[in-house]
Structures are given as structure tokens and as C-alpha cells.
Amino acid sequence: MWAELRELRDGIDTGTPPRDGPNVTLTVDGVEVSVPAGTSIMLAAAKAGRSVPKLCATDMLEAFGSCRVCLVEIEGRSGFPASCTSLVADSMVVRTQSDDLQRLRKGVIELYLSDFPSGDIPGGWSEFHTVLDQVGVKTHPYAPIDNHMDAPIDSSNPYFLFDPAKCIVCSRCVRACADIQGTFALTIDGRGFRSKVAAGMDETFFESPCVSCGACVQTCPTQALIEKSLFVGGYSRG
Amino acid sequence: MSARIFISRDSGALCVGADEVAQALRKAFEKRSLKVEIVRTGSRGLYWLEPLVEVATDKGRAGYGPVNVSDVEALLDAGMLEGKKHELGIGLVENHPWLKSQTRLTFKNCGIIDPRSLEDYKAHGGYKGLEKALAVGPKAIVEEVISSGLRGRGGAGFPTGIKWRTVAETPPQQKYIVCNADEGDSGTFADRMIMEGDPFVLIEGMTIAGIAVGATFGYVYIRAEYPDAIEAMEIAIHDARKGGVLGRGMAGSSFDFDMEVRAGAGAYVCGEETSMLESLEGKRGEVRAKPPLPAHVGLFGKPTVINNVLSLASVPIIMERGGGFYRDFGMGKSRGTMPIQLAGNIKHGGLYETAFGITLGELVDEIGGGTRSGRPVRAAQVGGPLGAYFPRELFDTPFDYEAFAARNGLIGHGGIVVFDDTVDMAKQARFAMEFCAIESCGKCTPCRIGSVRGVELMDKIMAGEDRSENLIVLENLCNTMKFGSLCALGGFAPYPVMSALTHFPEDFGTERKRL
Numbered sequence: 001m002w003a004e005l006r007e008l009r010d011g012i013d014t015g016t017p018p019r020d021g022p023n024v025t026l027t028v029d030g031v032e033v034s035v036p037a038g039t040s041i042m043l044a045a046a047k048a049g050r051s052v053p054k055l056c057a058t059d060m061l062e063a064f065g066s067c068r069v070c071l072v073e074i075e076g077r078s079g080f081p082a083s084c085t086s087l088v089a090d091s092m093v094v095r096t097q098s099d100d101l102q103r104l105r106k107g108v109i110e111l112y113l114s115d116f117p118s119g120d121i122p123g124g125w126s127e128f129h130t131v132l133d134q135v136g137v138k139t140h141p142y143a144p145i146d147n148h149m150d151a152p153i154d155s156s157n158p159y160f161l162f163d164p165a166k167c168i169v170c171s172r173c174v175r176a177c178a179d180i181q182g183t184f185a186l187t188i189d190g191r192g193f194r195s196k197v198a199a200g201m202d203e204t205f206f207e208s209p210c211v212s213c214g215a216c217v218q219t220c221p222t223q224a225l226i227e228k229s230l231f232v233g234g235y236s237r238g
Numbered sequence: 239m240s241a242r243i244f245i246s247r248d249s250g251a252l253c254v255g256a257d258e259v260a261q262a263l264r265k266a267f268e269k270r271s272l273k274v275e276i277v278r279t280g281s282r283g284l285y286w287l288e289p290l291v292e293v294a295t296d297k298g299r300a301g302y303g304p305v306n307v308s309d310v311e312a313l314l315d316a317g318m319l320e321g322k323k324h325e326l327g328i329g330l331v332e333n334h335p336w337l338k339s340q341t342r343l344t345f346k347n348c349g350i351i352d353p354r355s356l357e358d359y360k361a362h363g364g365y366k367g368l369e370k371a372l373a374v375g376p377k378a379i380v381e382e383v384i385s386s387g388l389r390g391r392g393g394a395g396f397p398t399g400i401k402w403r404t405v406a407e408t409p410p411q412q413k414y415i416v417c418n419a420d421e422g423d424s425g426t427f428a429d430r431m432i433m434e435g436d437p438f439v440l441i442e443g444m445t446i447a448g449i450a451v452g453a454t455f456g457y458v459y460i461r462a463e464y465p466d467a468i469e470a471m472e473i474a475i476h477d478a479r480k481g482g483v484l485g486r487g488m489a490g491s492s493f494d495f496d497m498e499v500r501a502g503a504g505a506y507v508c509g510e511e512t513s514m515l516e517s518l519e520g521k522r523g524e525v526r527a528k529p530p531l532p533a534h535v536g537l538f539g540k541p542t543v544i545n546n547v548l549s550l551a552s553v554p555i556i557m558e559r560g561g562g563f564y565r566d567f568g569m570g571k572s573r574g575t576m577p578i579q580l581a582g583n584i585k586h587g588g589l590y591e592t593a594f595g596i597t598l599g600e601l602v603d604e605i606g607g608g609t610r611s612g613r614p615v616r617a618a619q620v621g622g623p624l625g626a627y628f629p630r631e632l633f634d635t636p637f638d639y640e641a642f643a644a645r646n647g648l649i650g651h652g653g654i655v656v657f658d659d660t661v662d663m664a665k666q667a668r669f670a671m672e673f674c675a676i677e678s679c680g681k682c683t684p685c686r687i688g689s690v691r692g693v694e695l696m697d698k699i700m701a702g703e704d705r706s707e708n709l710i711v712l713e714n715l716c717n718t719m720k721f722g723s724l725c726a727l728g729g730f731a732p733y734p735v736m737s738a739l740t741h742f743p744e745d746f747g748t749e750r751k752r753l
Contacts, residue, residue: 063527064527064681065527065681065682065724066681066682066683066724067682067683068682068683068684068722068723068724071721071722079721080721080722082527082724084527085527085528085529086529087529100721103714103717104717104718104721104722107684107714107715107717107718107722108683108684108718108722111683111684111687111688111691111715111718112683112687114687114691115687141711141714142691142694142695142711143694143698144691144694145694146690146694168683169680169681169686171681187522188522188524188680190680191505191677191678191679191680192675192676192677192678192679192680192685192686192689193675193678193680193686193687193689193690194680195680195681195686
């Protein structure tokens with residue numbers, strides 16, 4: 001398993017952690033691949049060279065199932081299960097691309113874009129913008145009224161800032177702070193559209209139990225959490 | 239002379255003054271020096287007759303309702319205590335056609351017994367199911383429940399016995415029975431009625447479940463908005479422990495089973511089983527991804543049976559009379575009886591338990607008596623706020639899980655909300671999205687953002703702004719929510735919207751179109 005881990009670290013983010021155990025063989029987009037039982041379809045697809053677009057999944061954290069971008073089709077099963085939380089089975093036949101899947105991914109991305117600033121990306125790259133390219137969606141059909149574009153930026157920490165306007169509530173930061181760092185400084189406060197990342201008892205990052213380890217910044221796919229060293233001059237939301 | 243009268247303590251009856259009537263009667267008896275015992279029961283479920291006063295006579299219980307405080311003196315003068323005639327009299331309650339035409343299996347004691355008396359429960363056949371369960375053992379209990387065809391009455395309709403078998407087959411360890419009493423759907427009150435009117439049948443059902451799967455502890459998760467049900471369950475659990483039917487070596491057996499009540503905190507989404515588990519664990523009520531199933535990794539990570547109140551409350555009679563007895567009622571793959579809840583703008587609202595197969599039209603028109611307003615029925619929403627709106631053309635649909643699904647509807651928890659012709663279906667479609675937006679846990683994108691966009695789109699459509707373009711955007715949004723959502727809150731929100739657009743396009747200013 002350690003050899004596999006090293007292989008994964010040098011390569012792509014396979015979306016979910018690797019598992020140990022007897023192998024299972026399945027087909028992803030016609031490509032045969034073998035992975036241990038208990039592995040996610042997402043990881044198997046990545047190993048088969050047929051990576052599925054993803055946002056809330058990262059192989060440093062257990063699958064969560066929040067973004068709904070990584071949906072796939074499984075032969076013999078109805079619906080469009082999330083590949084991060086669905087497990088492989090022997091002789092399973094998976095499709096990562098189809099008209100239906102493209103329509104669903106487009107629908108999800110359009111919803112994200114309806115509540116996202118459209119300016120330049122500090123540092124020039126973010127996972128979110130890579131997914132926009134992968135799915136091929138740059139615009140949305142909504143005339144949104146409710147949004148988070150006026151949410152205040154938390155710049156209290158000397159090393160990084162938090163811009164809630166770019167937050168997609170994927171909870172990667174919350175999960176990293178809990179499961180990787182063990183500090184449990186972050187949570188999601190509120191319900192539904194009002195959900196927001198909150199540090200401590202809804203304090204600033206600096207006042208909260210945050211220990212500035214940077215795990216949340218490292219894992220944030222949209223640069224809502226971003227290192228201050230990545231931009232010169234002031235931060236602009238765009 | 240000594241007499242016995244029965245007045246409901248059910249919160250639906252309390253809302254219309256049952257306590258005041260009981261108080262007024264007590265005072266009147268004192269004044270007339272009459273020795274009368276007042277027994278507070280659950281409700282019979284004929285809510286248009288509440289507050290209902292029943293008098294024990296040698297022919298049975300005579301009913302009078304709806305009784306106001308101002309009617310008390312006249313009723314006593316007319317000889318109510320002997321069951322004499324009065325304009326509020328409904329005759330012998332058991333002979334009332336609304337009750338007589340029902341098949342009350344789950345609700346057999348509700349409204350009849352004193353819910354705070356374990357002795358009364360036992361005198362009416364209570365705990366015979368547990369006795370049988372202990373005699374036949376865990377494996378046979380599971381087989382009996384499978385053979386009954388009982389499907390989850392919370393709404394998903396999953397075969398209860400299969401769920402129990404899955405948990406029973408997990409290796410021996412701490413396991414749990416969790417009763418979902420969050421009952422958030424509009425027009426539903428059956429769970430509340432059972433908890434307030436016959437709590438011991440729920441306790442008995444959970445105990446049998448515990449024995450069947452090897453669980454030693456149970457939780458009843460009751461929505462915070464049911465304070466009377468919470469109180470009734472806590473009293474009943476306390477009495478059950480005192481009576482030896484809960485606890486270590488309960489009912490003189492080698493099994494341990496105990497339980498406690500936990501209250502929710504105002505979130506409809508916590509009726510979804512995994513977010514309910516999160517709430518029980520003291521965390522945010524966020525939906526968990528499945529797999530793993532709660533049957534394998536449930537409460538506190540342990541194998542857990544999660545069942546609705548009605549599913550568990552149907553188990554004692556299944557054990558007592560046999561799975562075959564229960565299975566004999568119903569149609570197709572929908573076996574047994576369904577406690578249907580008639581609500582909304584309806585003349586005779588209440589609890590109607592009957593075998594699957596009865597049509598929606600019979601329920602709304604004949605049993606429900608049409609609308610309370612007297613205006614024509616325009617639509618009935620079945621299955622809660624995320625259920626489809628059915629127009630009169632679909633009223634021949636039989637109450638059956640598959641028959642409703644075939645017409646893009648759902649039975650859900652059995653609630654029917656009736657609307658007359660003053661309803662604006664565009665407003666109802668907007669409400670579906672608004673409800674989803676308010677109650678969304680916020681974890682998944684299609685529901686968290688989609689529901690908000692859905693409300694905004696509906697506002698524009700209703701205002702006539704770019705109507706046809708926005709209807710296409712709405713259709714695509716509904717597709718995203720239906721197939722992309724993490725749970726049925728976002729997943730089913732499109733159903734009422736799409737059914738309103740399909741069956742009542744005139745309210746949206748469009749042509750009839752199959753969507």
C-alpha cells in the first residue's frame with residue numbers, strides 16, 4: 001500500500017484515499033482496471049486514465065459527496081451515483097461520459113457560477129477553473145438575486161485570507177482541519193444557502209483555535225482560502 | 239351514579255379546546271354531585287368532531303361532538319351520561335361509518351385506550367406480539383416481518399423485514415433501533431397520533447425489533463414541534479420500565495432492551511435518515527453519503543435499524559396475528575394497511591386506515607367529503623411538500639407505491655392535502671422551491687443553490703418576465719436537482735414543480751406540455 005501511496009503522491013489527485021485488500025476488476029469507459037475491494041469508482045477511474053471531474057474530493061480526505069460533479073453511470077443501476085462515494089464491484093461497467101452526464105455536470109457548474117466572482121485568479125490557477133475547462137462551461141443562464149458577493153473577507157491571519165465569495169461549501173477545509181490536522185477549528189455554520197465556513201465560534205481565523213498549519217489553504221479548490229504570498233499589492237475579489 | 243367518559247388529550251383535539259371542555263365537565267359534575275371518571279385518550283382521528291366526548295354505556299361508547307364549553311350544561315341536561323339523543327350526538331362511535339369502513343390494524347387502540355396506562359394497553363391485547371416474538375426467537379421474527387410484506391411507512395417503502403435481516407446478519411456488537419418520529423410532511427399527523435394515543439404499541443414494536451436484530455438500545459427521534467408527543471413517550475417509557483417490559487431482562491426474558499427520547503431542533507431535513515443520525519450524534523444535521531448504509535454503519539458507527547413510527551407500530555400486530563394476516567390486505571407489492579391522513583381544505587379531515595388499493599378519488603370525495611370550503615376540488619398533493627399535485631383526471635390512481643410512481647407521484651408517509659379551485663398552482667410550485675431552500679442542509683450544490691435559483695425563476699415566470707426562456711431554465715434546473723442531489727430533499731423538490739407545470743399550465747401562462 002505504501003508503494004501505491006507514493007505513486008499517488010507523485011501523480012494526480014485520485015480523489016479518495018487508497019484501500020488495502022483483495023483486488024476487484026472493473027471496466028471504466030472500456031478500460032479494464034483492478035483495484036482493491038472497498039476502493040471508490042473515482043480512484044479506479046483515475047487509475048484507468050479516465051479521471052472524473054471533481055471538486056469536493058481529494059485523496060487526502062475521505063469522500064464527502066457534496067459537489068455532485070463526479071457523477072457517473074453504472075450499467076445495470078439506475079441514476080447517476082457519485083463516483084467518490086460509490087464503491088467498485090467485480091465486473092462493474094462504468095461510464096464517465098454521456099449526454100446525460102454532461103447535462104448534469106453542466107447544470108451543477110452553472111449553479112456554482114451563478115454565485116461566484118468572475119475576476120482573475122490570483123496565482124493563475126485553481127482546481128475550480130480546471131474543472132470549468134474539463135466540463136466546458138464558462139457561463140450560466142441565471143439572473144441571480146441572492147448571492148455571497150458581498151460577504152466580508154477575513155484577512156486576520158498573517159499568512160492567508162478567506163474570501164467567502166469564492167467558497168463553494170465543499171467542506172474540504174473543515175475536513176482537513178479535523179481529519180488531517182486534528183485541530184477542529186473550522187465548521188460550517190448555518191443551513192442551506194446561508195451555510196458558511198466559520199472559524200472557532202464564528203470568530204476571525206486569527207482569534208479562533210486555528211494554528212496556521214495551512215492544511216485548509218492547501219486543499220481549497222477555489223482559492224477562497226489563499227496564501228497572501230500569491231498576490232502582490234492588495235487582494236481583489238474580481 | 240357512577241359513569242365513565244372519554245375525552246381526547248391528543249394535541250389536535252387540545253387545539254380546539256379539549257382541555258377546556260374536560261375542565262368544564264369536571265366542574266359541572268362537581269356542581270351536580272355526579273361521580274364521573276374522565277379518561278383522557280388519544281384521538282379517534284375524526285378531527286372534524288373534536289372535541290369529541292364519549293360516554294360508556296352498556297351498548298358501547300356513545301359519542302358527542304364537536305363539543306364546546308357552552309354545550310356542556312345542555313348536554314348533561316339532555317342525558318348525555320346515559321347516551322341520550324342530542325343534536326351533537328353521533329351515536330355509537332364504533333358504528334360511525336367513517337370508522338366502521340376502516341381496517342384499523344396499526345391504529346386499533348388509538349382513541350380507545352388510556353395512553354398513560356400500561357394495564358389498559360395489556361387489557362386490550364397489548365404485548366401479545368412481544369410474547370410471541372420471545373417464544374419464536376430472532377430469526378423467526380425477521381421471517382414473519384418479511385412475510386408480512388410490510389414496507390417502510392416513512393415514505394421510502396423499503397421492505398422492513400429485509401432491512402432487519404441486514405442488521406441481524408452483522409456480527410454481534412452494539413446495535414441500535416432508531417425510530418424516526420420527525421414527521422415533517424405537510425398534512426401528516428399519524429406518527430403524532432400514535433405517540434400521543436398509543437405509545438406502548440411503538441415501544442413494543444421497537445422492543446421486538448431489538449430482539450430480532452440483536453440491538454439493546456433504541457432512540458425515538460421526535461421533532462421539537464411535538465411537545466405533547468415527547469411528553470407522552472417519556473411517560474410511557476418510564477411506565478414501561480416500571481412495568482418490567484423495558485430494561486435488562488425485560489418481560490422476564492434473557493434480552494435487554496431500553497430506549498430514550500431525543501428531540502429534534504426544527505429541521506425538516508433531519509427526517510432524512512442519515513442527517514437524523516448526525517443530529518442524534520449531536521452534530522449538524524447534514525446528510526451522509528450512502529454507501530455505507532446505516533444498516534452496516536449507522537448511529538455512532540454501529541449497525542442500526544431506522545424505521546418510521548408506523549412501521550414499528552405495525553410490528554406487534556404482525557407478530558400476534560402472523561405475517562400472512564397482514565399480507566392478506568392490500569394490492570400488488572403494497573401489502574397491509576396504510577394509515578392515510580386526510581388534510582388541507584377538506585370537510586372530513588382525519589386518520590383513515592385502510593388496505594392499499596383504495597383510489598385517491600374515493601379518499602378525497604367520498605371519505606373526505608370534498609372541500610371544507612364547499613368549492614370544487616382542484617388538486618390533491620400526496621406524500622408531503624415534495625409530492626406531486628394530482629388533478630382530478632388522476633383521481634382513479636389506487637393507493638399503491640408503484641401505481642403512484644408510475645404517474646410521477648408518490649405515496650410518501652400517506653398524507654393527502656386537498657386544495658379547492660382558488661389555489662394558484664404557480665404559487666404552489668414556488669412554495670416547493672422555497673421550502674427546499676429553507677430546509678436544505680446545504681451540503682450539496684443542486685439543493686443548496688438550485689432551490690434558491692428555483693424560487694428566483696418562479697418569481698420571474700409568475701411576473702411574466704421572459705417566461706418561455708425561464709421555463710426552459712427551470713426544466714433544466716429540475717433535471718439537475720432530480721438526478722444530482724445527494725438526498726430526496728433536493729431530489730424530489732422538482733416533483734411538485736413539474737406536476738404543477740404539467741397538469742396546471744394555465745396558472746403559469748403556458749400551454750399544456752408533457753414534461
